[in-house]
Amino acid sequence: MSLLRIRCHLLEEPLSCQWIWIGDDGLPLTGEGQIADLPKNASSVQLIIPAAQVLLTRARLPDAARRQTGSVLAFAVEEEMLREPDANQVSWIGSAGDEGILAAVDKKGLTECLDALQAAAIPVDEIYCETLLLPWTPGEWSFAWDGQEGFVRTGEFEGGATDCGDDASPPLSLHLMLEDAERHGARPASIVLYTVEPEGAMTFEGSAGGTMKNPAAAPDIEAWQRVLSIPVYIAGTWDWRRAPQSSISLLQERKRWPFFSGLFSRLRPAVWIGAAALVIHSLAVAADWALLANEERTLHQQMETRFRTIFPAAVAVVDPALQMRRKLAEARHAAGVPDTADFLPMIKTVGPELNELAPGSLRAVSYDSGRITLELAAEEGLANRIAAQLRENDLSVDINPAPADAGGGVIVLVVRTP
Template sequence: MSLLRIRCPLLEESLSCQWIWTGDDGLPLTGEGQIADLPKNASSVQLIIPAAQVLLTRARLPDAARRQPGSVLAFAVEEEMLREPEANQVSWIGSAGGEDILAAVDKKRLTQCLDALQAAAIQVDEIYCETLLLPWTPGEWSFAWEGREGFVRTGEFEGGATDCGGDASPPLSLHLMLEDAERHGARPASIALYTIEPEGAMTFEESAGEIMKNPAAAPDIEAWQRVLGIPVYIAGTWDWRGAQQSSISLLQKHRRWPPFRGLLSRLRPAVWIGAAALVLHSLAVAADWALLANEERALHQQMETRFRALFPAAVAVVDPALQMRRKLIEARHAAGVPDTADFLPMIKTVGPALSELASGSLHAISYDSGRIALELAAEEGLANRIAARLRENDLSVDINPAPTDGGAGIVVLVVTTP
């Protein structure tokens, strides 16, 4: 499988880059130039962002926010980036010490780089931070030095670029990082120093199947140890071209998983079928609603016609059922027949349901047009049982709170006929 690894600084308008191509035969080919001149048709493409252009920082995030888009996570690093959150592309890359580790880059320049690569028919599969490609051992820091500047990896997901230093004086920022780690009880036991190959110093020669490298200059180790107060040793040379594969990608959510390639095009017929079914269902619901509304109007018209036939003197008919009920009550009263909504029939039904009440628990009773209000001194459970018995006798019951001056433990049951 062929691999194209590109190191592209995000500061240059020309978008020139360095690259290494490893073909199916395992032999590497390197180059430098414009993005448009990069090799094409690689099986996998990795973009390496220089350490100085990626901020690795800690933050405390809710669990649900860890997989949120970068526009949401950008607010967590707003103070450290010193620019508007919308200008940052932020990714959650892991956790350490109970805190979340975020990687932030300049969103505009990263987008320009990715757009230029896409215009050159190159689709990036992974984006890596140069800092996290440096070898690292727990309890130890790794430092890459190119003679004047460098970058340090302090943990599995942490590190950063340093300022300038010299042969006998390590970067001041490295010294300050050690002091901060000591205050937090995380001072490393030693620092493994890797010298960075100068540009053009890395040559590829096939010798016993190995890649030969030109040596790179190292600083004065003893002087660095005196200044830093910590053991420093030469761990070897380092070059991003030959760095080991990393699992910490800043573009994990954009991976091109082969099983899902072309999924949208394959699902397009199903989407159209589903949309058509939804439209048909909506039309059917609308037709059913219109049919029911028409039936309701027809029934209302039938009731109004019957009511006018029985009571031709009626002037306005708004609710035929209610008006018929009232006329029926008037007819019963005129014939001397009690109605179920009268006081005596209602109290006859309500009385047996109050058998559980203690003597004196019924404080007041009132009646008005088929409505009886009972003010009781009863606990909630007893009031609910009384209401259940009344509902069994086809009465409607509402349990209302007592008036403010009624005292504690007072409830009001409002009983009505259906």
Template sequence: MILRLLVPPVDRPGPDTPFDWVLADRAGAPLREGRGPLGEVPRGDAVELILPASRVLFARLKLPKVNTATIRELLPYAVEDRLLADPSQIHAVPGTTNARGETLVAVVDRGWFQGALALLARAGLSPSRAVCESALAAPGPQAWTAVLGAERCFLVEDDGYAVAFDRPAGREPPLALRIAVDEAAGRDARPAQLEVLAESAPPDAAPWSETLGLTVRVREGKGRLALPVSPRAIDLLSGEFARRSRALSGIRVPRLAVALALAIAALHAGLTAFDTFRLERERRALEAEREALFRSAFPEATTVVDPALQMARNLGTLQRARGEASTDDFLAQVTRVARDDPAPARKLTWAGGKLTVERAPKGAAK
């Protein structure tokens, strides 16, 4: 199931702030809807965050042809003059580019957005994407949509550009719509019709149509939170706010490179295993050869644990049996003589297993 949450437009939403929500199945069909604090909101397999139109600014900008990382760094400065805000407090994400080379950019206050995400995280909710609510009212080609809600009103143009406005009090359309139509005419992008989605007190289409010079259709606008998201919607969970798994998946590695890396890793593992097997086999062969040499020299041995050590011990025994001293006997005799007489020796003679010491005459210079 998919849980869709609409963030309230307040400055600092808290644990007790009510959220509008819709719980839908995987096909997008709504199952339940309601309003309440995050602690009372049902859980779904996926979470979609909807941002109020009054918190998202849209701009059309002609951007330089540079890589995505550079564009992400330049965008806050590109919209600085329109917001009169510190670029470090702006989170901007580019969208589609039109035929005139203008890129639609969505902008949100970084601190507010970060606070909303932190609030959801404390409630155990991790959204998979975050889009403006204007993406739920996307019009068709050469058509615009105006949403008249009880609390929020906004206009959505055919390229996804959206702007919030106050609900009109009289029969005339709001000033924001008239300005938008005039600006579109200057860009040669005047719409052919306007669809008005009214949650309550629908306006009279006739004066709107006469003032705007457009075909105006009015229909009920309830249940908008359950409408499908436009495929051209700008996901604000990008850049520094991107989920880790999605950030990694965004790194596109050619399949051939991946296959080559896997093949190299498999070959390396195979060669390492073969080399280990070869060295182990050689070690066993050398151990068997040492044991065979020891048994050929000392056939009476019943147990062979360390052929080299046992060979050295047996060799010493044979040398002593034949009257030949081993290196250990020489060292033992030298040590014993040094302990018995600490006087300096002039000459040491070792022959036939016997040590002869020639001392220096008494009184000789040391």
């Protein structure tokens, strides 16, 4: 998976940046210039903001304000930023005790940078602070030094840029940070120093085909230790281009797991195919529903026509099937022939299915207009079996609650002709 890592100064006009491209083969290619000239089509794109352009600070926050960005958190750093809250993009990135750690950057500069990258068809997946890319071990501070100035990482989520120093004198801000940490009982046991190449240093060809820069010379460690009153160790060189990927993203809402980086673009053909299939399926369902509705109307019209042909004196035809059954019953009764909805034919069908009942279980039988009501003193399972057997004989059966005066254990079956 290819990676494009970009280090961009937000406040420069026009925007320029340094970058490194690591291809699928693992070989790096580095460069610097305008955003429009950056390599395209990387699987993952990371934006690195210089340490001097990110303020990492503590603030006491209500639980509801955490994991938010925008004006709510911007007010928490208003005094430290000395500018209008709307001018800052502030994010909650972690906790230290009962305090939250906030990261604040210039909103206008960040927006312009992201817009420029978007216009160049380079969507950013992650946004990191250079400070939090430094290696860090609990109990120690990590300090990056370019020969004149640098930045320090004091905790998992904390750190900041320092002012200038020289070979014999460490930055004054670093000395003041140590004094403040001592007052709060958080003074480190030592400082691990990394040398980095200063911006604009002379470049030379790297072994992988890219360009590298001359790292800064290490300062006088003994002089620094005397001024700072703390052990200082040189840990070698450090380069943001090759720093391990951090899990601390400045903008939480833009954070994505590497697995999902570029996932939508890879799945776009499948999404279009799925959408097309869904549309076709919806059209087919709608067409089938319309066809069935048309068939229902046709059948109803045919039944109504047949009914009016047989009974031309009918005034209104609402339900031709029901009205036909009623006319048929009237014709049978007029001819002295029993109808299937009469009591005797129905009880003849119902009676044999009640053989499983114990003697005395049939509490009451009533008949009214093609409906027989049975009150059974039986278990629910037996009543359900009787209902199923009656339905097999083309009868409609409902199981109703027993009346209040019937006592417990009574089940009511209502049997009708279809």
